[in-house]
Amino acid sequence: MKLEDHINVTEAAHKGLNSYYRVALADLDAALSFLKQERARIGTITGKDARDHLEVLYHFALSGELHTVIVDLPSDAPDVPTITTQFEAAALYERELIGLLGINVIGIPDSRPLELPPKYDDPTPPLRRI
Amino acid sequence: MTVAGVNERGFAKLKVPIGPSHPALEEPARFLFEVEGEKVVDVDYEIGFNHRSIERLCQERPFSKIVYLVERICGICSHAHPLNHVERVEDIADIKVPERAKYIRTIYAELERIHSHMLWAGIAGEEIGYHTLFMYTWREREKVLDLFEMLSGNRVMHGCNTIGGVKWNISEEQARSAQSALSYLDTTADKIAKAVLKDGSIAERGKGIGGLSKEDAIRLGAVGPNARASGVPEDTRVMCKYAAYGDFDLEPQIANDGDVVAQALVRLAELKQSIHLTKDLFAALPEGPIKVEYDEIPPGRSVGRVEAPRGELIHYVETNGSRFFERIKIRAPTLANIPSYVPKFLGCQVADIPIIAASIDPCFSCTDRVTIIKGGKRTVVSGRDLKTGRI
Numbered sequence: 023m024k025l026e027d028h029i030n031v032t033e034a035a036h037k038g039l040n041s042y043y044r045v046a047l048a049d050l051d052a053a054l055s056f057l058k059q060e061r062a063r064i065g066t067i068t069g070k071d072a073r074d075h076l077e078v079l080y081h082f083a084l085s086g087e088l089h090t091v092i093v094d095l096p097s098d099a100p101d102v103p104t105i106t107t108q109f110e111a112a113a114l115y116e117r118e119l120i121g122l123l124g125i126n127v128i129g130i131p132d133s134r135p136l137e138l139p140p141k142y143d144d145p146t147p148p149l150r151r152i
Numbered sequence: 153m154t155v156a157g158v159n160e161r162g163f164a165k166l167k168v169p170i171g172p173s174h175p176a177l178e179e180p181a182r183f184l185f186e187v188e189g190e191k192v193v194d195v196d197y198e199i200g201f202n203h204r205s206i207e208r209l210c211q212e213r214p215f216s217k218i219v220y221l222v223e224r225i226c227g228i229c230s231h232a233h234p235l236n237h238v239e240r241v242e243d244i245a246d247i248k249v250p251e252r253a254k255y256i257r258t259i260y261a262e263l264e265r266i267h268s269h270m271l272w273a274g275i276a277g278e279e280i281g282y283h284t285l286f287m288y289t290w291r292e293r294e295k296v297l298d299l300f301e302m303l304s305g306n307r308v309m310h311g312c313n314t315i316g317g318v319k320w321n322i323s324e325e326q327a328r329s330a331q332s333a334l335s336y337l338d339t340t341a342d343k344i345a346k347a348v349l350k351d352g353s354i355a356e357r358g359k360g361i362g363g364l365s366k367e368d369a370i371r372l373g374a375v376g377p378n379a380r381a382s383g384v385p386e387d388t389r390v391m392c393k394y395a396a397y398g399d400f401d402l403e404p405q406i407a408n409d410g411d412v413v414a415q416a417l418v419r420l421a422e423l424k425q426s427i428h429l430t431k432d433l434f435a436a437l438p439e440g441p442i443k444v445e446y447d448e449i450p451p452g453r454s455v456g457r458v459e460a461p462r463g464e465l466i467h468y469v470e471t472n473g474s475r476f477f478e479r480i481k482i483r484a485p486t487l488a489n490i491p492s493y494v495p496k497f498l499g500c501q502v503a504d505i506p507i508i509a510a511s512i513d514p515c516f517s518c519t520d521r522v523t524i525i526k527g528g529k530r531t532v533v534s535g536r537d538l539k540t541g542r543i
Binding site for chain 1: 199207370373392453455464466479481
């Protein structure tokens, strides 16, 4: 299955069992809807500080393949919509994004940081580069 | 314990915290149960009491040290983590690993599954008061640890994986000893299965306890034996055919209902399956080198899965051409299995909480700081130290 045949992607790469697609934030919902229709399962979500911007990588398992959808976010306004409306299992992974990278997940039902202690008061999230 | 309200029959609803210290098992997680009498009506959970910032540390260390670091994520899956990590790096650098190394990696992975499932059977027995089962399985599990010691020199941290292959070869004499030990373990697995599955009191104690429907398992993203106990036929070894798994025919072991008995059925079937597979691996061990050299790791990314004893383990690795990784992300199987606790606990009796908590074979591991002991002096590293690299 190749996502670029069905959805607008700005960049696509395939290697072995892995596929990577960079999509605009506006096209994320369409990409997720297509993967949901294909009965993909959310494997995990990786957040990354790419120095001049942030990246969120959604890893979906589809049988033996892994399809990764990548969206870029500005470092100063990292807002991304929750995907729990389509993939309920993503809730804990989105809470990781909030705590460890300071990404605002809009619409998430439970936004408590997952791993950090309640008294963690450093203004910079642990996985942001300084 | 606090009073949360009164139900329609005038009985108090109580909130009962369990954990974070030793909530049924020796790992930190906190559960907050709301109970009416003895019945659980709501549950919330909290993890992160042992978060060690390993992903951050992986970006702060040269890549040659990361294989050792990821090996220390888990004391039981101490082969699954480095196996996934080196496979990701080898995928990025297009390193062709020798067949013998793939087989040796698979042997370690299956021995790890054998001792982990035996450990689970013991803990599950302990949680329902069947101490004899605990004593028996843990005594027999020592045989697997002895095998590890014979093969690698270590019982827990094997240091087997390296980028490009493995570090420890297997001699013919070791293979013969291992076959003999595995034959013994095959008999042991039959005895454990008989002790668990033919015992009327275990069937009564575990049937219908902590159930999870197939629909809920899929909806909540459950993985590994926890999902397979609910009838989800997903096994990464079968689907991804990493290491040497492509050379063998494996069937995912599944059961129905997801309750404690189903969890036992799946793990005991996998215990037998892994023993037979390991014997086949030793018998078919190809000749040849165990490691290839590589020049450098180019920029790139790779994400992949291996079947750890507790389920699907995901590693994402991104390189940038330098000595340091750009990003390493690890999704341990227990994180995917935690949401399935909610339907498992709802409606259960308070006395069933420990066995349900232990039934998914959880392994909580995450923290906010790390203690370094250097020259006898202890220093606690803060989040700021980690970010600035002052360690």
